[in-house]
Amino acid sequence: xxxxxxxxxxxxxxxxxxxxxxxxxxxxxxxxxxxxxxxxxxxxxxxxxxxxxxxxxxxxxxxxxxxxxxxxxxxxxxxxxxxxxxxxxxxxxxxxxxxxxxxxxxxxxxxxxxxxxxxxxxxxxxxxxxxxxxxxxxxxxxxxxxxxxxxxxxxxxxxxxxxxxxxxxxxxxxxxxxxxxxxxxxxxxxxxxxxxxxxxxxxxxxxxxxxxxxxxxxxxxxxxxxxxxxxxxxxxxxxxxxxxxxxxxxxxxxxxxxxxxxxxxxxxxxxxxxxxxxxxxxxxxxxxxxxxxxxxxxxxxxxxxxxxxxxxxxxxxxxxxxxxxxxxxxxxxxxxxxxxxxxxxxxxxxxxxxxxxxxxxxxxxxxxxxxxxxxxxxxxxxxxxxxxxxxxxxxxxxxxxxxxxx
Amino acid sequence: xxxxxxxxxxxxxxxxxxxxxxxxxxxxxxxxxxxxxxxxxxxxxxxxxxxxxxxxxxxxxxxxxxxxxxxxxxxxxxxxxxxxxxxxxxxxxxxxxxxxxxxxxxxxxxxxxxxxxxxxxxxxxxxxxxxxxxxxxxxxxxxxxxxxxxxxxxxxxxxxxxxxxxxxxxxxxxxxxxxxxxxxxxxxxxxxxxxxxxxxxxxxxxxxxxxxxxxxxxxxxxxxxxxxxxxxxxxxxxxxxxxxxxxxxxxxxxxxxxxxxxxx
Numbered sequence: 001x002x003x004x005x006x007x008x009x010x011x012x013x014x015x016x017x018x019x020x021x022x023x024x025x026x027x028x029x030x031x032x033x034x035x036x037x038x039x040x041x042x043x044x045x046x047x048x049x050x051x052x053x054x055x056x057x058x059x060x061x062x063x064x065x066x067x068x069x070x071x072x073x074x075x076x077x078x079x080x081x082x083x084x085x086x087x088x089x090x091x092x093x094x095x096x097x098x099x100x101x102x103x104x105x106x107x108x109x110x111x112x113x114x115x116x117x118x119x120x121x122x123x124x125x126x127x128x129x130x131x132x133x134x135x136x137x138x139x140x141x142x143x144x145x146x147x148x149x150x151x152x153x154x155x156x157x158x159x160x161x162x163x164x165x166x167x168x169x170x171x172x173x174x175x176x177x178x179x180x181x182x183x184x185x186x187x188x189x190x191x192x193x194x195x196x197x198x199x200x201x202x203x204x205x206x207x208x209x210x211x212x213x214x215x216x217x218x219x220x221x222x223x224x225x226x227x228x229x230x231x232x233x234x235x236x237x238x239x240x241x242x243x244x245x246x247x248x249x250x251x252x253x254x255x256x257x258x259x260x261x262x263x264x265x266x267x268x269x270x271x272x273x274x275x276x277x278x279x280x281x282x283x284x285x286x287x288x289x290x291x292x293x294x295x296x297x298x299x300x301x302x303x304x305x306x307x308x309x310x311x312x313x314x315x316x317x318x319x320x321x322x323x324x325x326x327x328x329x330x331x332x333x334x335x336x337x338x339x340x341x342x343x344x345x346x347x348x349x350x351x352x353x354x355x356x357x358x359x360x361x362x363x364x365x366x367x368x369x370x371x372x373x374x375x376x377x378x379x380x381x382x383x384x385x386x387x388x389x390x391x392x393x394x395x396x397x398x399x400x401x402x403x404x405x406x
Numbered sequence: 407x408x409x410x411x412x413x414x415x416x417x418x419x420x421x422x423x424x425x426x427x428x429x430x431x432x433x434x435x436x437x438x439x440x441x442x443x444x445x446x447x448x449x450x451x452x453x454x455x456x457x458x459x460x461x462x463x464x465x466x467x468x469x470x471x472x473x474x475x476x477x478x479x480x481x482x483x484x485x486x487x488x489x490x491x492x493x494x495x496x497x498x499x500x501x502x503x504x505x506x507x508x509x510x511x512x513x514x515x516x517x518x519x520x521x522x523x524x525x526x527x528x529x530x531x532x533x534x535x536x537x538x539x540x541x542x543x544x545x546x547x548x549x550x551x552x553x554x555x556x557x558x559x560x561x562x563x564x565x566x567x568x569x570x571x572x573x574x575x576x577x578x579x580x581x582x583x584x585x586x587x588x589x590x591x592x593x594x595x596x597x598x599x600x601x602x603x604x605x606x607x608x609x610x611x612x613x614x615x616x617x618x619x620x621x622x623x624x625x626x627x628x629x630x631x632x633x634x635x636x637x638x639x640x641x642x643x644x645x646x647x648x649x650x651x652x653x654x655x656x657x658x659x660x661x662x663x664x665x666x667x668x669x670x
Contacts, residue, residue, distance in 0.1 A: 104613065117501075120579075121504050121505065123501075124501040132578050133581060139582075145544055146492065147543050151544065160658070162611060163550075164542070165541065166540065166541060167521030167541070168539055169521075182562070185557075185561045186560055188407075202504045203516070206504060206509050206511045207513075207516030210512065210516055211513045260537060261529035267513070267517045392526065393527075395522055395538065395539075
């Protein structure tokens with residue numbers, strides 16, 4: 001079913017990006033930790049959560065409020081967005097783009113799964129004992145509202161183009177690259193800020209726990225004894241622009257995006273990864289590439305039994321057994337709605353700095369999994385990376401990034 | 407962006423299906439207070455049908471109505487879901503559970519809490535493996551969904567179904583985000599004119615602070631201002647008429663969506 005026949009993508013330039021993960025604030029912190037094989041997962045110490053698990057928590061968010069004039073948007077999710085905007089010269093890069101284009105011609109397309117729901121969870125602890133009302137300082141639109149992070153980022157970056165939040169669980173901030181590519185191609189904007197923000201909350205910690213999907217140890221993607229995910233939080237943003245003739249030959253481009261649905265189950269992946277195969281093939285076709293052109297695959301690799309088995313099968317079907325691949329979730333945890341953009345930026349770092357990260361926390365690699373899963377970092381030129389994001393509801397998205405001119 | 411409408415689905419208070427609502431939208435029949443009645447879906451397997459919350463049943467019902475009209479095989483349609491609210495009732499129950507001792511969250515409540523739950527149930531129900539997305543743009547969710555669905559049709563070359571819905575929040579959330587009623591709308595869009603085309607839409611974004619197109623029927627105008635998904639109603643009123651019409655929808659502060667409607 002070649003439904004993506006007409007979807008050849010015009011490559012887009014990742015002209016600036018910024019990332020805050022449990023490995024640190026700024027892309028260099030994540031790069032250094034991946035190179036050193038460090039994990040950002042720690043024993044759960046979030047609020048009064050009484051689950052035996054590990055989390056990837058961003059330190060200091062409690063002391064890092066949103067911009068003063070945007071106080072109604074103050075919540076953990078928007079604090080994380082603010083922290084990311086301040087890293088890597090990102091706000092200045094967007095400011096320069098605002099001069100080149102027009103603030104009304106730069107879109108904002110962001111992914112989140114839970115937005116500022118933590119604020120609502122905590123407000124429900126403070127309901128009026130007589131009326132049941134929420135506390136008077138609770139602001140729904142600035143926090144819980146699924147769109148609040150895009151609204152906040154539009155204001156902070158002074159942009160007024162098209163904007164939307166994609167909320168498709170763990171594929172959210174991969175799919176936004178497709179939204180931006182379509183909006184630019186359709187002529188509705190000239191450039192776009194894409195990205196994703198997801199922050200720790202009780203809904204995901206207790207929710208994934210209720211499904212038996214949370215590991216009691218730091219998550220171990222592709223290990224024979226893997227037993228679930230470690231939940232993390234992150235924010236990442238990318239400025240996407242049309243490729244210019246003067247683009248640096250070493251700059252990183254978005255070459256392809258592929259989206260699909262499993263049409264199988266709400267919280268369990270298709271056993272043979274049928275939807276993931278479709279997404280990977282669609283991304284390769286949109287890029288005009290064949291599987292042999294891909295140097296490294298950043299897997300979704302969550303560390304649950306079913307997810308890793310399903311994705312491994314899909315990767316082997318599309319690529320065979322030799323393309324090097326790994327999951328970076330042993331280092332970062334599962335960043336949920338921010339996973340797609342975080343791993344796209346990690347892919348860009350692999351291309352820019354010539355390395356492939358080995359997976360962490362592996363005791364014994366699962367012999368039933370057949371792909372070429374890296375256990376050690378490799379330092380070698382990397383020209384093209386495919387990154388997978390596969391989420392609840394059977395929502396799949398694959399991205400292909402590559403070095404300009406390759 | 408130029409697209410063609412091939413099917414329409416509609417459910418809301420006084421609006422039980424597109425076919426029976428066209429007279430009211432065109433101004434030829436009066437508004438009658440009728441509670442929302444969602445036809446049961448046979449598409450879902452029994453286990454999923456039991457677990458499906460209001461938002462899912464509503465979204466699937468309007469989607470089914472629109473797809474049935476266009477006569478297309480549903481597996482060939484990409485889908486765009488847009489909602490300001492998600493499932494209001496489910497969010498309330500989760501927050502209540504998490505504020506109580508024990509925090510014993512039901513796994514079904516959790517998987518229904520994702521904003522893309524209707525998208526997931528839709529693909530399970532229809533077996534469509536095409537791209538499907540779930541969007542939110544607060545009060546502008548319908549406009550944002552229309553832009554995205556039209557862009558998919560124009561750029562990717564697929565026909566797509568746009569499904570936009572909202573459900574009310576119970577108290578105490580209702581006090582901070584009052585949504586007066588459950589409402590759902592669906593449009594099947596295609597990039598080329600076919601025998602199934604009902605109308606042509608020319609969609610764009612403009613700068614401006616003009617008043618959005620209003621509705622003559624007082625109850626519909628109230629619905630339009632109280633429920634974000636119902637902001638589609640001026641467009642549906644134009645689709646219920648004949649000839650041409652210009653519709654202006656609110657988007658964000660300082661920008662609006664224009665839709666030039668021409669009956670086919």
